[in-house]
Amino acid sequence: MSADLHFDPIRLPPECEALRAQVRAFLAEEIAAGTFDPHEPGRGDSHNRAFSRRVGAKGWIGMTWPKRYGGHERSQLERYVVTEEFRVANAPAQLHFIADRQSGPILLKYAPEHIKHDILPRICRGELCFVIGMSEPGSGSDLFAAKAKATKVGGGWRINGSKIWTTSAHVADYMLGLFRTSPPTRENRRHGLTQFLVDMKTKGITVNPIYQMTGQRGFNEVVFDDAFVPDDHVMGEIDGAWKQATSELAYERSGPERFLETFSLLPELIRALGPEPDLRGAEGLGRLVAQLHTLRRMSVAVAGMLQAGQEPTVEGSIVKDLGTIWEQKLPERVRGLAAFTAPEITNRTTLERQLAFATVLAPKLTIQGGTTEILRGIIARGLGLR
Amino acid sequence: MMSRIRGLDESPPSEAARIAGLRAVVTDGEIHIVTEAAARIFADLADPQTVNKAKDDGWKAPLWNALSAAGLPLAWVPEALGGSGATLAEGFAILAVAGRFALAVPLAETLAAGWLLARAGVPAPAAPMTLAPVRPHDRILIEADGRLSGRATGVPFAQDAAYIAVLAEDRDRQSIALVDVKDCRLGAGRNLAGDAANVVTFDRMRPLHYAPAPEGFEPLSLPLMGATIRSIETAGALETILSLSVAYANERVAFERPIGKFQAVQQNLARLAGETAAALAVAGSAADTLAQAAAFDEAVFLEAASAKIRTAEAAAESVAIAHQVFGAIGFTQEHILHRFTLRALSWRDDFGSESYWAVELGKRIARRGADDFWPLVASR
Numbered sequence: 144m145s146a147d148l149h150f151d152p153i154r155l156p157p158e159c160e161a162l163r164a165q166v167r168a169f170l171a172e173e174i175a176a177g178t179f180d181p182h183e184p185g186r187g188d189s190h191n192r193a194f195s196r197r198v199g200a201k202g203w204i205g206m207t208w209p210k211r212y213g214g215h216e217r218s219q220l221e222r223y224v225v226t227e228e229f230r231v232a233n234a235p236a237q238l239h240f241i242a243d244r245q246s247g248p249i250l251l252k253y254a255p256e257h258i259k260h261d262i263l264p265r266i267c268r269g270e271l272c273f274v275i276g277m278s279e280p281g282s283g284s285d286l287f288a289a290k291a292k293a294t295k296v297g298g299g300w301r302i303n304g305s306k307i308w309t310t311s312a313h314v315a316d317y318m319l320g321l322f323r324t325s326p327p328t329r330e331n332r333r334h335g336l337t338q339f340l341v342d343m344k345t346k347g348i349t350v351n352p353i354y355q356m357t358g359q360r361g362f363n364e365v366v367f368d369d370a371f372v373p374d375d376h377v378m379g380e381i382d383g384a385w386k387q388a389t390s391e392l393a394y395e396r397s398g399p400e401r402f403l404e405t406f407s408l409l410p411e412l413i414r415a416l417g418p419e420p421d422l423r424g425a426e427g428l429g430r431l432v433a434q435l436h437t438l439r440r441m442s443v444a445v446a447g448m449l450q451a452g453q454e455p456t457v458e459g460s461i462v463k464d465l466g467t468i469w470e471q472k473l474p475e476r477v478r479g480l481a482a483f484t485a486p487e488i489t490n491r492t493t494l495e496r497q498l499a500f501a502t503v504l505a506p507k508l509t510i511q512g513g514t515t516e517i518l519r520g521i522i523a524r525g526l527g528l529r
Numbered sequence: 530m531m532s533r534i535r536g537l538d539e540s541p542p543s544e545a546a547r548i549a550g551l552r553a554v555v556t557d558g559e560i561h562i563v564t565e566a567a568a569r570i571f572a573d574l575a576d577p578q579t580v581n582k583a584k585d586d587g588w589k590a591p592l593w594n595a596l597s598a599a600g601l602p603l604a605w606v607p608e609a610l611g612g613s614g615a616t617l618a619e620g621f622a623i624l625a626v627a628g629r630f631a632l633a634v635p636l637a638e639t640l641a642a643g644w645l646l647a648r649a650g651v652p653a654p655a656a657p658m659t660l661a662p663v664r665p666h667d668r669i670l671i672e673a674d675g676r677l678s679g680r681a682t683g684v685p686f687a688q689d690a691a692y693i694a695v696l697a698e699d700r701d702r703q704s705i706a707l708v709d710v711k712d713c714r715l716g717a718g719r720n721l722a723g724d725a726a727n728v729v730t731f732d733r734m735r736p737l738h739y740a741p742a743p744e745g746f747e748p749l750s751l752p753l754m755g756a757t758i759r760s761i762e763t764a765g766a767l768e769t770i771l772s773l774s775v776a777y778a779n780e781r782v783a784f785e786r787p788i789g790k791f792q793a794v795q796q797n798l799a800r801l802a803g804e805t806a807a808a809l810a811v812a813g814s815a816a817d818t819l820a821q822a823a824a825f826d827e828a829v830f831l832e833a834a835s836a837k838i839r840t841a842e843a844a845a846e847s848v849a850i851a852h853q854v855f856g857a858i859g860f861t862q863e864h865i866l867h868r869f870t871l872r873a874l875s876w877r878d879d880f881g882s883e884s885y886w887a888v889e890l891g892k893r894i895a896r897r898g899a900d901d902f903w904p905l906v907a908s909r
Contacts, residue, residue, distance in 0.1 A: 148768075148802065150810035152817035154909075163907065231903050410899035420895045422888060429887030432894050433838035436831060436906055437811040444810060461806045464799070519799035520792075526775050526802055528789040 149458065152440070153447030159224045166228040169201060173234070181233045182493055184407055185357060185500040189237035190272065190314045198236070199269025204243050208251060213264030219450040223443065227399040231406050237311060242266045245395055246273035246319050253379035253387065254340065262317070262340075276306035276320025276341070276365060283308070284517050286321065287333045287385065291367060293322040299373040300324075300339070302347075305366045310511075312350045312363040315343050325382045333385035338378040345370045357503050395512060397445035397459035402438050402466030404508065405473060405501035409435070411494040412477045415484045427480040431473070438466050457525030464518045467508040474501035560622045563615065567623045570595045571630040577865040580633065589634055589689075593657060602636060605644035606653040612643055620644075621761055621816040628765020631868045633724055635659055635686035637758050642694035645751060649705035649740035656691035659684055661729055665752060665881045669731055671697035671704045675739050677731040683878060687727035688715055695736065696751050703746060706739035720878075722871035750825045753833040755880030757819055760812035760836035766873040767805040767840075767847050773866060774801060774854045794854065801850040804843040811839045814909070830893065831905060834886040841883035844873040 174181055178194055198204055206222045208214025229236045247266050250259060265271045282288035291304025302322055312318070318341040325335035341348070347370035355361045379387045409431065416424045441462050448455040478498055488494075509515045523529055574592040596602055604620045606612020620640055627636055635657050642658035661681035662669060669679035677697055687693065687710060695706040712735070716728035775798060778789030788794050815829075815836035822829050848870040852859050859866040877883060894902060 148771075148806045148809060150806060150813060152810075152814045154817075227907065231907075406903075410902055413895060413899040413902055416895055418896050418898065420891060425889075425891030425895065426884055426887040427891065428894055429834070429889065429891030430838060430842075430883070432831075432890055432902075432906075433811075433835035433887065434842075436835040436909065437807050437839045439906060440814045440909065441806065441810040457802075458806065461803045465803045465807060516796070519796045522799035522802050523789075523795035526771075526798060528775065528778060528795050528798060 148461075149448070149455070150441050150444040151447060153220070153444050155220050155224065155443065156218075159220055162221055163224045163228060165201075166203070166225055170228065170232045170234055173197075174232070179233060179235050182407060182411075182497070184233045184405060184497065185359060185504065187235070189235045190311065191235040192238060192269075194235055195238040195269035195272075197269070198239065199267055204239050204269050205247055205263065205267035206243075208247060208263060208267070212251070212259050213267035215267075219446045220443070223399065223446045227403060227439075230400050230403040233407060238272045238314065239266065239269050240400075241275060241311065242271055242273035244398065245275065246317070248394060249319055249338070249378060249387075250340070253338070255375050258340065258375060271317060272311055272315045274309045274312040274315035274318045274343070274365075276309055276318045276322075278308045279305060280307050280364075284514050287327070287336065289321050289323055289336055291320075291322050293324050293337060293339060293372070295324075296371070299371055299376070302339070302341070302367040302370045302372060305364055307353075307364045308362045309350075309365050310362045312343070312365050313352060313360065317341065318343055318365070319378065321384055331385075335382050336384040337381050338384045338387060339372050340376040340378055341370070341372055342376075345372070347371070355507070357500065394449065394459075396463035396518070397442055397449075397455070399439065399442050401463050401512075402435070402442070402470045405470060405497070405504060408473055408477045408494075408497050408501055411490055411497055412481060414490045415481050415488045415494050417485070417488070421483070423483070424480055427476060431476060434469055438462065438469060442466070457522055460513070460518045460521045460525075463513060464515060464522065468515065471505045471508045474498055474505055478502070560619055563619045564622045564626050566599055567601060567626045570599060570601075571626065571632065575630050575632055575634075577630060577868050581863070581865045581868060593634055596634075596636060597655065602639040602657070603643045603653055603655065605640050606647050610647055610650065610652045611655065612647070612653055616820065618816070618820040621757070621820065624758055624761045625765045625812075628762035629769045631722075631766050631769070631872045633722070633868075633872075635690055637762060638685050638690070641755060641758055642692070644754065645694045645696060645705055646707055648746055649742055651694075651705060651707050651738045651740055654692055654707070657686070657689060658692045658694060659686050659690040660694040660696075660751075660755075661687075662696065663755060663879050665885050669695055669697045671699050671706065671739065672733070673699075675706070676733045676735055677706060677708065678733045679731050681729045681731075683718065683720070683726045684729045685720070685879060686725050687713075687729050688725045692737075693729065695731070696742070697739070698748075703742040703748065704739050705742050706736035708734070708736045720872075720875035722868065722875050724872070724875070726875075745824060747825050749830070752880050753825055753829055754819070756837035756886065757812070757815045757833045759876040759879050760808070760833075760840040761816055763840040763844050763873050763876050764805070764808040764812040766869045766876075767808050767843060770847055770851045770866070770869045770873070771798075771801055771805045773869070774798060774851045778854055788854070797850050797853060801847050801854075804847045804850075808840040808843040808847075811836045818909075827893075827905065828909060831890070831909065834890040837881060837886045838883040838890070841877040844877060848874055 202215045203225045205214040206217045210216050279289055279291055293300040293302050320339055320341055321336045322339055323335055324337040328334045347368045349366045351364045352360050353362050445455050445458050445462055574595055580588055600613030603612035604615035608614040624637055638659040639657055642660040643653040645660055646653045661684045664682050667681045669677055671677055690710055693708045695708050697704050697706055714730040718726045720726040778794055779787050781788050815832040818829055818832040855866055858864050
C-alpha cells in the first residue's frame with residue numbers, strides 16, 4: 144500500500160562539517176583577494192583557470208575518484224558539501240565543474256587505462272575543462288535523433304556535423320560527445336550512437352559563440368569538419384551509447400546546483416525585509432525557507448543513496464523537477480515580497496540587480512540538463528505508467 | 530507487545546533528553562518489527578474498503594483492542610507510568626503506517642497525549658485519549674488550586690476519547706494535566722473527513738492529576754511535536770494517494786487506452802510523485818531530528834515547522850491531482866479516495882497551519898539575519 148519512493152534522512156557525517164569550515168575559509172580568502180564577488184552572480188566570467196587550479200590543489204576536484212587517477216577517495220557527501228558551498232558563494236567553478244560532475248565519472252567507467260592515467264589527474268588538478276556534446280540543431284531532448292556522424296577510417300574515426308548549446312565549448316579542452324556510427328535499427332531507434340572523447344584542439348573543429356539572453360556567452364555551436372578521433376578515444380560500446388547514459392543521470396540531476404544557482408536572492412530578501420518583517424513578508428519568507436530546506440534534504444538523501452551504491456534515477460529526477468521549478472519561481476516570489484519594503488533599505492540596488500539577473504535566467508532552469516517534460520516522463524516510467 | 534520487543538532504556542537518558550522525552554534512535558530492524566505489527570493490525574481491522582462500507586462504528590472497538598493489546602497507543606509512555614516504553618523513532622514509524630491507512634481512531638492523539646503526560650510524570654490511563662490545545666491561539670489556564678479554565682477548538686476525537694491531556698499555563702509556567710472528558714463541556718464538530726473535532730470548554734474544572742511541566746519544556750514544544758506527528762501522517766496518506774492514483778491510471782481505459790498512457794496524465798502523476806516525495810523527505814527528516822535531539826532547539830524548529838508547511842502544501846497539490854486522475858468516481862462516498870484526501874487536508878489545521886508556521890519561521894529567520902541563514906540550512 145505504499146509508493147516506492149525513498150528519501151532517507153541522511154545526515155552529513157562530522158568529517159563533512161570540518162571540510163565545510165575549510166571550504167568556507169578558502170572561499171572567504173578568494174573573495175577577499177578579489178577573485179569573485181559573492182553578491183554578483185552572472186557578472187564576470189565563471190571560467191577561471193587560476194582559481195580552478197587552486198581548487199584542485201585543495202583536493203576538491205575528483206574527490207570521490209580513486210587515488211591512482213589523482214582522485215581523493217572521499218565520499219559523495221563530502222563532494223556534496225564542496226558543491227553547495229561553492230554554489231551558494233557564487234564561486235566561478237564552471238571551468239572544472241562539468242568534468243568533475245559528469246565527464247570524469249564517464250571516463251572512469253569507459254576510458255582505456257592509459258587515457259584515464261593521462262586525463263583524470265589533470266582534471267583533478269583543475270587543469271581541464273570539459274564540454275558535453277549531445278544536442279544538435281535538429282535534436283535536443285530527443286537525444287537519439289542525433290545526426291552528427293563518425294565514420295570509420297584507418298586508426299580512428301572522422302567526425303562531421305555539429306553540436307549545439309555546448310556550455311563552455313569556447314574554453315573547453317575536451318568534449319564527451321555522442322556521434323552516429325550506425326543508423327538506428329527498426330527494433331531499436333536508440334541504436335547506432337557512440338560516445339567519443341574529442342580533443343577540442345583537433346583540426347577541423349570550429350566553435351561559434353551563441354550569446355544568451357542574459358548577455359552571457361554561456362553556450363556555443365561546435366562544427367566538425369572531418370575532425371579525426373583515434374580509436375582509443377571511443378568510450379564504451381560502439382553503437383551502444385544508449386546503454387551507458389542512465390547511471391550518470393542521478394549524479395547530474397540531483398545535485399544542489401540544480402536549485403542554488405540564484406540562491407543569493409534569499410539572503411538579499413532577508414536583508415531587505417529587516418529583522419521585523421510584516422506578516423506578509425514573514426509568511427512568504429517562511430514558506431521559501433521550508434521549501435528550500437525540503438529540497439536540500441531530498442538532495443542530500445539522493446547523495447547518500449549514491450554513496451551507498453544505489454541508482455536513484457527516479458528520486459534524482461524528482462529532485463531536479465521540484466528544484467528547478469522552485470528556483471524558476473524564486474525571483475517572482477522575492478519580487479512580490481520585496482515590493483513593500485522600506486524605500487531606504489540599504490541593499491536595494493543589489494537586490495534589484497540580482498532580481499533582474501535571476502528573472503532573465505529563470506526560463507533556462509527547467510530546460511538545461513533534461514527538461515521538465517523529459518524528467519516527468521522518467522518519473523512516470525518509474526511509477527510504472529510507461 | 531512492544532515492551533517485550535524493547536524495554537526501557539538500558540542507560541539513563543541525559544537531563545535534556547529526559548525533558549523532551551528524547552532517546553537514541555533504534556535500529557532499522559527493531560523499527561521494522563514494530564511497523565510490521567502495526568501494519569498487520571491495520572490491514573486486518575482497519576481496511577479502508579471495509580471501514581468505508583461500514584454502516585456504523587462497530588469496527589472501532591476490535592481495532593482499538595488489538596492496538597492496545599500490542600501496546601501501541603501508550604508506546605511513548607515509559608513502562609513505569611503504565612506504557613510500553615518505545616522510542617520516539619518507533620512511534621513515528623507506527624504513525625507513518627497509520628497515515629498510509631488514514632486511520633480514523635485516536636491512535637496518534639493517544640500517543641501524543643501519553644508523551645505529554647509522561648513529560649510531567651503523570652501516569653497514563655489505558656484508554657483512548659486526545660490532547661489540548663491543538664490550535665496555536667487557544668489557551669487553557671490553570672489556577673493555583675489546579676482548576677482549569679479556557680477553551681480549545683478543533684480537539685481531534687474529543688467525543689470518542691475518555692481522557693484529555695492538557696497543556697495549561699499560569700502566568701509564568703506550564704502544567705500538564707489529565708482530564709476526564711466527562712468533566713468538560715464538548716461542542717459538536719467534525720473535520721473535513723468527518724472525524725470528531727470538538728470545541729472543549731474547561732469551566733474551572735478539576736483535573737484528575739496535574740504536575741508542572743519540566744524545566745526546558747517550552748511553549749512551542751507541544752506544537753512542534755504535534756506538527757511533526759501530523760506531517761508524518763500526511764506523508765503516509767500521500768503515499769497511499771499516489772499508489773491508488775497510479776493503479777487507477779493503469780486500469781481505467783478511455784479513448785481505447787489506459788489513461789496512464791496519456792502524457793497529460795503522466796505529467797500530473799509525476800507531479801503527485803514529486804509532492805509525495807517532498808512530504809516523505811521533510812517529514813522523515815523532522816521525525817529523525819526529534820528522535821535524536823537533545824532539546825527543542827533551532828534545528829528542531831526549522832525541521833518541524835518546515836515539515837508542517839511543506840507537507841500541508843503537498844497535501845493541497847496532491848489532493849487536487851489525485852481527484853483529477855480519478856474523475857467522478859473519486860468524488861463519491863463509495864470510493865475510498867476521500868478517506869485519504871480529506872484527512873490530509875484536515876490535518877493541515879492541527880498544531881498550527883502552514884500559514885501559522887510560515888510566519889513563525891519567517892520571523893525567526895529574519896531575526897537571525899541574512900548572514901546566518903545559509904549556515905542554519907546547511908547545518909541540517
